[in-house]
Amino acid sequence: MTGEDPWARLARLTPARIGLGRAGAGLPTREVLAFGLAHAQARDAVHTPMDAEEVAKGIAALGFDTSVLASAAPDRATYLRRPDLGRTLGEESRDALAAVPSEPVDLAIVVGDGLSARAVHEGAAGFLTAFKPHIEKAGWSLAPVVVATQARVALGDGVGAALKARAVIMLIGERPGLSSPDSLGIYLTLDPRIGRTDADRNCISNVRPAGLSHDLAAFKLDWLLREAFVRGISGVNLKDGSGPALAAQPGQAALIDAATADTAQA
């Protein structure tokens, strides 16, 4: 029973902040400052504006056509108070989208800042790099990738409908947790149109370096999309059954699904 502090051992059992020690009735100074730093990073993730042009350039470099649009929320303060505006395209963007000549396509992909531009800056191009081979293998036709500022998840519904897509994929920065300022959420909605609800969507959550990897997220999305197209449904009636398919993939069985039940939706 000598040697290691038992709390150090216990602390490895959970990401929760246990075994912090105390200074009387207070926290040790190092813990007060560590918490403050984590909160500062989460706040910065919420309030740092997305550099939409730069994000679009990165995606274009992967060989995708891109288009930059904006929701009807003019700024961050309005965006936070008015989720309805974040779900609607601004007037200029609506006109710009209407002017895009489009044949019906299989997929529309929308990249939105949501509640963490950092998640998009650091993760969107990486995820699309991982997902591109799946698109090519399946032969899905694709509309230009839309990069949208001040966006909520449901913004994708109107975009997907305007682009005549069979399904819309929304990549969006999730509400940052104290230790997850960089988490990307991926939402799949079949037959997108205005008025779709959360019950109509499937979500792959917690896509970030310390969570679900880009490769695994791309694999799950591929599985969900194929099922959605075959069965004609998405949302609560389409359960993620990619586990067995994944286990059958040589070399992938060891991957652990780090996605949690929490979706922290933007």
Next chain:
Amino acid sequence: MPYRHVVGPKTHVFADLATLMAKATPVRSGDRLAGIAAETAEEGMAARWALADVTLSEILAKPLIPYEDDDVTRLILDTHDAEAFAEIAHLTVGDFREFLIKASPETLTRIAPGITPEIAAAVSKIMRNQDLILVARKCRVVTKFRNTIGLPGRLSVRLQPNHPTDDAAGITAAIVDGLSYGCGDAVIGLNPASDSISTLSGLLHLFDDLIQRLAIPTQGCILTHVTTTIDAMNRGLPVDLVFQSIAGTQAANASFGVTLPILKEAHEAALALKRGTVGDNCMYFETGQGSALSANAHHGIDQQTLEARAYAVARPFRPLLVNTVVGFIGPEYLYDGKEIIRAGLEDHFCGKLMGLPLGCDVCYTNHAEADQNDMDTLLTLLGAAGCTFVMGIPGADDVMLNYQSTSFHDSLYIREVLGLKRAPEFEAWLEQIGLTDAEGTLLPEGPSARLIAAAPGLAA
């Protein structure tokens, strides 16, 4: 008939009681989002002046949501205690505020069954924060299961050991950590990541085993949907408390998948288990302003009044604990620290006035304009107001639900500053195991090694 108030050359007109109540509410983003908030600061004050002149009997006679349309309205009116109400029926809202400030604890206990949520909400709208604290502090609400919660001069803590994947060892480690700070007398309550019955079964056994092995005078709760808990009870699993999130309209409750008959069924099943040792309060409810609007089920009523109506849903079930999770819902409902603090005090006041054991999850999300300093302020105010319980979360950081609340350390802070004790049975247990002295203060070298050794699955 519309309500009016004249300010100088301008007559402010409010079409009906719902409009008047909404415009009289201190401004918050959720009412703005719903399009029912006062347009100007003057209009808000004019509404408060007009509301102050409305009698309590008029509020009772004018249900904000029709009796025929909503089972919460029916519950409020069908169970209303006319005898308790008789003492205050003639008062205006303005008079009632003064009555409450002057009332004794005995008077407040006597009139509680006569107070409808709309009456509690109406008077709270013309009260300052200090009024909300002063009156709530005088309300006596005591509940019991395996210990006694809500006695004057005491504050209990829910130990919340959440884990992103429900890992048993990780959860146990967080529980032992919390116990070593003297937390957990309200409940050891986990929000599970999974809602599968097999996960639930394992967690219920884990909690039951831990509480029995360490002989802790407290109760456990896995906060899953009430129908899942009914299933668990039918399977003979060890359920202490039944949990459910509730709201103030029938339609909002329906969006949670819950009805009054389902709650009744769950309550009766939990009572039949007779697992309480000192009492039989066996329900744990959570609420929060904005839930009805979020479910598009608000009937044009302001979110604070609807929150008080949720307490009316809780009241017939004699809950052990009711928790307003005040800042969890996000800035579109409560924008910043100021709005969260005000809402926390209102909720606590309204619940206590209606005779419920109100606790508060003093909390915020990272997209709200709030931080831990705002939580310190609200915690201190609620401690002064005699709040029944608050949360204890490791380092105030919930790694499963991704929000920040109050920590084990925060409970030590508020106890030291305000001299607040734990539930008496729990306090005695802490002293007995050598964690605290006779005053309830943590000893420098607590028995954490022994707690670790005794907890299932943590031995090295």
